[in-house]
Amino acid sequence: MQVSVTVNNRLRSADVEPRTLLVDLLRDEFELTGTKVGCDTGECGACTVLLDGQSVKSCLTLAAQVDGAEVVTIEGVAEDGRLNELQEGFVESHGVQCGFCTPGMIMALTDLLQHEPNPSEEQIRAALEGTLCRCTGYQNVVKAVQYAVQKANSPVRMIVDTPGKRFYQRQVEYLVAGDPDALVDDNYHDDAVLTAFEFKVEGKEALRKHFRNYLRWVNIKRVISTDNFAETGNTILFEATVESNHGVVQVYDAMVLRDGKIAYHFTGVK
Ligand code: FES
Numbered sequence: 001m002q003v004s005v006t007v008n009n010r011l012r013s014a015d016v017e018p019r020t021l022l023v024d025l026l027r028d029e030f031e032l033t034g035t036k037v038g039c040d041t042g043e044c045g046a047c048t049v050l051l052d053g054q055s056v057k058s059c060l061t062l063a064a065q066v067d068g069a070e071v072v073t074i075e076g077v078a079e080d081g082r083l084n085e086l087q088e089g090f091v092e093s094h095g096v097q098c099g100f101c102t103p104g105m106i107m108a109l110t111d112l113l114q115h116e117p118n119p120s121e122e123q124i125r126a127a128l129e130g131t132l133c134r135c136t137g138y139q140n141v142v143k144a145v146q147y148a149v150q151k152a153n154s155p156v157r158m159i160v161d162t163p164g165k166r167f168y169q170r171q172v173e174y175l176v177a178g179d180p181d182a183l184v185d186d187n188y189h190d191d192a193v194l195t196a197f198e199f200k201v202e203g204k205e206a207l208r209k210h211f212r213n214y215l216r217w218v219n220i221k222r223v224i225s226t227d228n229f230a231e232t233g234n235t236i237l238f239e240a241t242v243e244s245n246h247g248v249v250q251v252y253d254a255m256v257l258r259d260g261k262i263a264y265h266f267t268g269v270k
């Protein structure tokens with residue numbers, strides 16, 4: 001029989017036997033081998049995928065049942081070629097050892113976060129029922145989810161745990177709020193210099209005027225990701241991908257702080 005299904009946003013078709021399982025369709029026909037087979041009896045969760053937004057065990061689902069449906073596998077969760085926050089959480093929180101259970105866990109937890117963006121520890125543990133890990137255990141997996149939640153809730157899309165990151169978050173909050181006077185008063189010194197290839201602004205009054213004009217023209221909606229971030233005691237360097245009313249742009253900045261405020265700021269758009 002012919003089955004057509006959208007997998008990871010791509011329409012796929014295959015000729016299968018009526019008894020073919022979804023996991024075999026994915027692995028054998030579509031070569032999406034990130035979905036694992038641990039038990040084949042619905043107990044381990046290694047084969048978990050999203051079917052029309054709900055996590056299901058693909059070893060308990062017939063290929064025929066997904067005709068016309070939408071399936072997401074572990075190969076489909078990265079965003080623009082980058083690990084998403086949950087995947088990054090597994091790396092940062094050491095939630096993986098052999099990795100066999102990881103694709104299924106990530107799909108089950110993706111379902112959780114889609115329906116409950118701020119889950120309690122109890123809810124995270126409940127979502128992990130039905131997934132078995134034989135080597136890492138669950139503690140670091142819980143931490144991985146908490147990492148993902150914290151990052152998703154941060155306006156600068158990073159774990160804010162250092163003075164430089166806290167300063168950067170404050171800078172973004174003022175820009176997103178469209179408050180040029182508070183931005184300059186709280187974050188820049190009286191003699192601060194803001195420069196780019198095409199302009200140089202010096203002193204607080206000129207900075208206020210600059211940011212008032214800038215924010216009249218540019219409406220920053222959110223930071224999509226902070227690609228590179230480095231800081232020393234008084235210097236912050238970063239690249240970020242930002243969504244504004246002019247679309248998605250990549251920006252880079254270098255800030256030199258004195259007593260917790262900007263003394264020198266170089267900025268540019270990639
Ligand atoms: S392989 Fe499907 S639950 Fe174990």
Ligand code: FES
Pocket residue numbers: 095096097098099100101102132133134135136137
């Ligand atoms: S990381 Fe090995 S089974 Fe979970």
